[in-house]
Amino acid sequence: MIDGGYQGKILRVNLTDHVVKEEALREDWAKRYIGGRGYGTRIICDEVDPKVDPLAPENKVVIATGPLDGTTAPSSGRVMVITKGPLNGTIACSNAGGYFGPMLKRTGYDMIILEGKSSEPVYLWINKGKVEFRDAKHLWGKLVNESDQLMREETHLEAETMEIGPAGEKMSMIANVMFNGHRASGRTGVGAVVGSKNLKGIVVRGNLGVTVADHDKFAEAVRATREILAQNPVASGGLPLYGTAVLVNIINSTGSMPVRNAQDAYLPEADKISGETLRTRNLVRNEGCSDCSIACGRVTAIKEGKYKGEHGGGPEWESIWSLGAMCGNSDLDAVTMANYLCDRYGLDTISAGSTVACAMELYEKGYMPAKDAPFPLRFGDADAVVESIRAMGEQKDEFGRLLAQGSYRLAEHYGHPELSMSVKKQEFPAYDPRGIKGIGLEYATSNRGACHVRGYTIAAEILSPGLDRLAYEGKAAVTKFLQDLTAALDSTGTCLFTTFGLQAKDLAQLYSAATGFDCDDKEFLKIGERIWNMEKLFNLKSGLTGKDDTLPPRILNEPIPSGPSKGEIEELDKMLGEYYSLRGWGKDSVPTKDRLKDLGLEDLS
Amino acid sequence: MKVLVLEPAKCTGCRACMDACSFEKSGVFNPLDSRVNVITFHEDLMFVPTVCSQCETPYCAQVCPTAALVRNTTTGLVDFLKEKCIGCKQCIVACPWGSIRINHLGKEIIKCDHCSGDPACVKVCKAEALTYVEVEDVVASKQQGVAQTYRRIAAEMVKGVNP
Numbered sequence: 001m002i003d004g005g006y007q008g009k010i011l012r013v014n015l016t017d018h019v020v021k022e023e024a025l026r027e028d029w030a031k032r033y034i035g036g037r038g039y040g041t042r043i044i045c046d047e048v049d050p051k052v053d054p055l056a057p058e059n060k061v062v063i064a065t066g067p068l069d070g071t072t073a074p075s076s077g078r079v080m081v082i083t084k085g086p087l088n089g090t091i092a093c094s095n096a097g098g099y100f101g102p103m104l105k106r107t108g109y110d111m112i113i114l115e116g117k118s119s120e121p122v123y124l125w126i127n128k129g130k131v132e133f134r135d136a137k138h139l140w141g142k143l144v145n146e147s148d149q150l151m152r153e154e155t156h157l158e159a160e161t162m163e164i165g166p167a168g169e170k171m172s173m174i175a176n177v178m179f180n181g182h183r184a185s186g187r188t189g190v191g192a193v194v195g196s197k198n199l200k201g202i203v204v205r206g207n208l209g210v211t212v213a214d215h216d217k218f219a220e221a222v223r224a225t226r227e228i229l230a231q232n233p234v235a236s237g238g239l240p241l242y243g244t245a246v247l248v249n250i251i252n253s254t255g256s257m258p259v260r261n262a263q264d265a266y267l268p269e270a271d272k273i274s275g276e277t278l279r280t281r282n283l284v285r286n287e288g289c290s291d292c293s294i295a296c297g298r299v300t301a302i303k304e305g306k307y308k309g310e311h312g313g314g315p316e317w318e319s320i321w322s323l324g325a326m327c328g329n330s331d332l333d334a335v336t337m338a339n340y341l342c343d344r345y346g347l348d349t350i351s352a353g354s355t356v357a358c359a360m361e362l363y364e365k366g367y368m369p370a371k372d373a374p375f376p377l378r379f380g381d382a383d384a385v386v387e388s389i390r391a392m393g394e395q396k397d398e399f400g401r402l403l404a405q406g407s408y409r410l411a412e413h414y415g416h417p418e419l420s421m422s423v424k425k426q427e428f429p430a431y432d433p434r435g436i437k438g439i440g441l442e443y444a445t446s447n448r449g450a451c452h453v454r455g456y457t458i459a460a461e462i463l464s465p466g467l468d469r470l471a472y473e474g475k476a477a478v479t480k481f482l483q484d485l486t487a488a489l490d491s492t493g494t495c496l497f498t499t500f501g502l503q504a505k506d507l508a509q510l511y512s513a514a515t516g517f518d519c520d521d522k523e524f525l526k527i528g529e530r531i532w533n534m535e536k537l538f539n540l541k542s543g544l545t546g547k548d549d550t551l552p553p554r555i556l557n558e559p560i561p562s563g564p565s566k567g568e569i570e571e572l573d574k575m576l577g578e579y580y581s582l583r584g585w586g587k588d589s590v591p592t593k594d595r596l597k598d599l600g601l602e603d604l605s
Numbered sequence: 606m607k608v609l610v611l612e613p614a615k616c617t618g619c620r621a622c623m624d625a626c627s628f629e630k631s632g633v634f635n636p637l638d639s640r641v642n643v644i645t646f647h648e649d650l651m652f653v654p655t656v657c658s659q660c661e662t663p664y665c666a667q668v669c670p671t672a673a674l675v676r677n678t679t680t681g682l683v684d685f686l687k688e689k690c691i692g693c694k695q696c697i698v699a700c701p702w703g704s705i706r707i708n709h710l711g712k713e714i715i716k717c718d719h720c721s722g723d724p725a726c727v728k729v730c731k732a733e734a735l736t737y738v739e740v741e742d743v744v745a746s747k748q749q750g751v752a753q754t755y756r757r758i759a760a761e762m763v764k765g766v767n768p
Binding site for chain 2: 070071072099106148149152180181182207208209210211212215219223226230236284285286287288289290291292293294295297299311312313
């Protein structure tokens with residue numbers, strides 16, 4: 001019996017037969033993997049063959065919350081989508097904010113397991129524990145924002161929604177799963193898996209409460225952690241003021257913002273697309289996800305020009321970079337419009353923008369024949385960026401269909417896979433490893449392909465004084481530490497941004513007070529390391545090897561041509577060996593038996 | 606007398622106030638048991654917090670047949686006396702603001718009581734969309750704010766930027 005934090009039940013949904021089953025949450029797994037990303041990954045490891053076609057009915061999707069979801073723990077409303085991802089076949093976990101996670105818990109379920117495939121498009125309506133399969137033929141083809149609104153109108157105005165857009169329906173490899181119409185589980189193509197099951201969305205509404213094991217201890221932990229964040233200059237300064245886009249000028253000033261498909265890493269006119277400019281030009285108000293005191297979310301509108309009157313959420317910094325700098329585009333209104341389109345079609349902004357950039361380089365270098373492009377694809381052409389996203393979302397022609405598969409498959413199609421700025425086929429985000437060494441190790445070793453939020457080394461390399469961004473020493477240790485911390489943090493349902501102020505001990509305290517499980521900072525990190533190794537084991541069984549732990553040749557070989565990091569390349573090998581050894585893995589990137597035993601993962605090895 | 610001031614323009618929609626309220630009042634996190642409620646307009650991402658205004662002429666109290674809702678002349682609040690409530694729910698109908706709520710089971714009336722002068726919702730509202738201030742200070746700060754705007758315009762007029 002668990003005293004608090006969890007609702008204790010998992011809903012298993014068989015989409016083939018349209019039947020549902022309630023299962024008990026396993027206390028031993030809750031203790032070993034927390035919930036969310038960790039627990040969900042364990043389910044996938046047990047129930048899904050790592051070699052299965054990600055878009056086959058045999059693949060499963062876990063929609064998971066953590067024990068802190070639905071409480072006042074700071075920024076604790078995350079929901080996670082865990083599956084075998086189609087973009088690269090790795091264990092995919094992508095999380096989102098909004099209100100879906102806490103509301104899912106109030107229906108009485110910690111998680112939903114989706115399996116099989118419906119013969120017709122459906123959506124699920126989970127109303128106070130009662131589950132209905134509803135016809136979604138009229139929603140198929142509808143944009144994300146339209147589906148969000150229609151599903152709420154058809155169910156309950158105060159319900160919360162999850163939905164895929166046309167990109168997910170058409171199984172784009174870079175399709176996301178959206179929540180509340182504008183919050184994204186963006187990465188790894190999770191939307192395509194949901195689309196492959198003919199599931200348009202899930203609507204939840206519940207009336208149950210979330211209890212915690214120790215009322216007073218929890219109240220005090222909440223007070224203390226909120227106070228820490230209130231005093232933190234990032235969480236209470238830069239982020240609420242300028243959103244995540246506060247980083248445009250910061251990262252560009254280090255010469256580490258990839259520009260024009262990473263042919264450069266410095267954009268002289270970066271301020272045109274900065275968070276500061278976004279604030280004066282487009283910001284309407286801040287938005288906070290469930291129980292968030294940071295409220296970095298941007299509610300924006302385009303106030304002039306050809307997109308005047310368009311409005312929505314974002315853009316985030318990564319989206320500004322991918323749809324802006326990466327495409328040589330410094331028209332902020334066009335970036336914002338392209339970002340809205342990504343949200344409406346249900347496309348991952350990072351991968352989408354980077355794919356357009358890749359197409360532009362292929363086009364400019366003549367590798368993509370002009371006849372294959374519906375319009376000239378020149379770096380810096382704002383219209384080309386917006387229209388490419390539209391083509392990718394609609395998939396009405398070969399160009400759109402090709403781009404919708406992501407940059408790796410696009411570049412491979414034209415015989416130049418090296419021009420895809422990706423690791424394990426997933427596009428890397430807005431930090432150039434040539435100018436920030438540690439993040440390259442994170443991209444190379446991330447269990448879901450290139451990613452910044454598995455172990456956000458930028459916090460240590462740029463945002464707080466500590467490590468020299470150009471040094472290699474110490475980067476393996478900080479990468480491992482942050483990867484383990486984040487795996488545990490994600491599993492509680494807490495937002496990564498809390499770690500600008502909170503430490504493992506603070507998070508362990510919240511988790512422990514909520515659940516009644518004994519947990520200190522050491523144990524919290526050990527759980528994170530267990531989750532990391534579990535993900536790794538899945539990937540190895542799926543066929544990935546140590547050879548996949550690398551970076552695009554451009555990052556390893558081509559010096560940055562201009563700006564503050566001019567002349568730099570990334571020497572990954574200076575960190576990789578040390579990283580493997582700190583992880584207790586062999587030189588082949590395979591966990592040793594001893595480490596797996598130490599982590600209690602013998603049954604999965 | 607202090608009042609809860611709601612400023613929708615500042616609200617970020619995080620709903621922490623609702624979780625904090627229910628936790629304070631029932632020991633469980635359940636927004637349906639919260640006295641304060643944030644309405645989200647998804648189409649334009651606008652967030653509007655609502656809570657009992659502690660009316661000088663409380664319709665809820667006027668329709669209550671058992672005097673379970675009464676205006677407290679000492680505190681200025683409209684008190685809810687649970688033991689007198691017969692559950693007729695007429696107060697919900699009468700309140701022009703929808704601020705008399707019913708709990709998650711649809712059984713018990715719940716109503717804001719300012720947490721005896723230390724509202725739990727205010728403590729988690731980082732955006733200061735919910736504040737707890739002396740009523741005369743609400744007027745003063747409103748006038749101060751408007752005056753600041755005039756002050757800025759006047760300063761620019763002096764520079765000739767905005768004649």
